[in-house]
Amino acid sequence: MPPLPSHPARPAAPRALPYRKPTRGRDYWILDDVLPDPDAVRARMLERDDWVQGYPHKPEPWPGLRTMPGLEPAELAHVEKLVRKATGAQRIWAVDPAGGGTFNHNCVQVVGKDECEPRPHTDSRSLCRYAAVLYLSPDLPKDCGTSFYRQNLPGGVLGGNQVLAPHNNLVDALGTRFVPEDSFTEDLRVPPRYNRLLLYSANLIHTATGYTGTTLEDKRMTAVFFWMAAGGTR
Numbered sequence: 001m002p003p004l005p006s007h008p009a010r011p012a013a014p015r016a017l018p019y020r021k022p023t024r025g026r027d028y029w030i031l032d033d034v035l036p037d038p039d040a041v042r043a044r045m046l047e048r049d050d051w052v053q054g055y056p057h058k059p060e061p062w063p064g065l066r067t068m069p070g071l072e073p074a075e076l077a078h079v080e081k082l083v084r085k086a087t088g089a090q091r092i093w094a095v096d097p098a099g100g101g102t103f104n105h106n107c108v109q110v111v112g113k114d115e116c117e118p119r120p121h122t123d124s125r126s127l128c129r130y131a132a133v134l135y136l137s138p139d140l141p142k143d144c145g146t147s148f149y150r151q152n153l154p155g156g157v158l159g160g161n162q163v164l165a166p167h168n169n170l171v172d173a174l175g176t177r178f179v180p181e182d183s184f185t186e187d188l189r190v191p192p193r194y195n196r197l198l199l200y201s202a203n204l205i206h207t208a209t210g211y212t213g214t215t216l217e218d219k220r221m222t223a224v225f226f227w228m229a230a231g232g233t234r
Helices: 038-045 073-087 170-173
Strands: 029-031 065-067 090-092 106-110 130-135 146-153 184-190 195-202 206-208 218-229
Touching: 029 073, 073 090, 073 130, 073 184, 073 195, 073 218
Parallel strands: none
Antiparallel strands: 029 195, 065 106, 090 218, 106 218, 130 195, 130 218, 146 184, 146 206
């Protein structure tokens, strides 16, 4: 009997994630005029000379420039007080990751035009419950804020947007790091504003909406934060 014809294995159907409509005051919070003196923070950042280079300057998976710590202790304590009030969390803290890995809490990131594209992802549930981005650039274009995404499944079916236990991040939940480019679609866009803190549940799929600028002064400058929490609204 001749051997049966072989057929290439069909790609596994993408896993559908659970969906939770991003709701302000439950899944994300917009806190404006957060820092008493954002100009002083921005000026301090522009004077720093310890920026670490990412793509396209160096062969790194992350884009632009980074430096940390961003906020000074009193500034960070002020922000954390506002975060606890908004979420109802009794306590928040930054995790010290095991194994000596880099954890970019209280990190200032500067990314310009053509240095990166939107990259939908979630943050690790093992490292944070809430994440936040603080906009430190005046007059950013409205399409340089932050967007929340959900799955775009085959056939145009909309899927979910969050990672739940037992998975820790989007790669875990999907079972792969590689998905088609059209696997996600924008669900909600929050525009940027100078001295605005966008705080959100870290297990929601999100990304920077876009980037701008060609110099340190006019690129998209943000500070990012990652907190575990006890108590709260989620």
